[in-house]
Amino acid sequence: MNPSTMKRVFRLLIRLYPADVREQFGAEMLAVLEASSTEAGGFGHPLRECGGLLRGAIWARCQRLRLPPVAVGLVVAAVTQWLLYTILLRLLPSMPVPTSAIERNNQLTLGLMAVAVLLVIIPLTVVLTRGIQRPARKHRLR
Amino acid sequence: MRQVANLQEPLSEPVFYLLVSLAGEPLHGYALMKEIAEVSAGRVQLSTGTLYGALRRLLDREWIERFDSGDSSRDKQVYRLTSLGRSHLTAEAARLNELARLASARLRAKEAR
Numbered sequence: 107m108n109p110s111t112m113k114r115v116f117r118l119l120i121r122l123y124p125a126d127v128r129e130q131f132g133a134e135m136l137a138v139l140e141a142s143s144t145e146a147g148g149f150g151h152p153l154r155e156c157g158g159l160l161r162g163a164i165w166a167r168c169q170r171l172r173l174p175p176v177a178v179g180l181v182v183a184a185v186t187q188w189l190l191y192t193i194l195l196r197l198l199p200s201m202p203v204p205t206s207a208i209e210r211n212n213q214l215t216l217g218l219m220a221v222a223v224l225l226v227i228i229p230l231t232v233v234l235t236r237g238i239q240r241p242a243r244k245h246r247l248r
Numbered sequence: 249m250r251q252v253a254n255l256q257e258p259l260s261e262p263v264f265y266l267l268v269s270l271a272g273e274p275l276h277g278y279a280l281m282k283e284i285a286e287v288s289a290g291r292v293q294l295s296t297g298t299l300y301g302a303l304r305r306l307l308d309r310e311w312i313e314r315f316d317s318g319d320s321s322r323d324k325q326v327y328r329l330t331s332l333g334r335s336h337l338t339a340e341a342a343r344l345n346e347l348a349r350l351a352s353a354r355l356r357a358k359e360a361r
Binding site: 130160 | 301323324
């Protein structure tokens, strides 16, 4: 991907941030992305940068809506699952394209089951790993 | 200072390196990214999104502030540590020293046996 296309992608991702954050940091962020591209002779790690911007935008939006991290995880997981299912359904030649209402219902049920499994697994994982990820409170300086 | 140490939770690694980088002199975003990579020997390389997320939180907490260095433009803001940020960094350094001291003492005691 050439630098001008990358710049357009970065601009687009920065537009996902809330308006006040964009106003405060947007120009600065784009300048930093451009500076790193000039120095590296191309955007050094476009995927890492895109991931960082996307994650930053999601968190900034969630903070604005006061959503807990678990709710964000669930929404992202459900959307990802739905997208994957839709894309795979279109791309994989071995998967039958639904032609009747019954087949469509079967595939919809399968997709909903997969989402339901994720909805159970993710919060369970978050709860079980909370003690591992955030031991901070037990390590305060006396 | 002791009060800050008592109330403070351990800092995340990116935030710690960010504060360490600003402890020396005020820096703008890109210089800050490079400084963090340098002081962490390349181990911590923040993406732009992560860096500005951290900067935003630290500005909200008033641990850092924007600093008018003369050549600051809208797309090149300079940041510096506030006295509150310096207190938190000092407290974190003391906490890490305490942990290192404890570990060293235990290791020495084990070796002496």
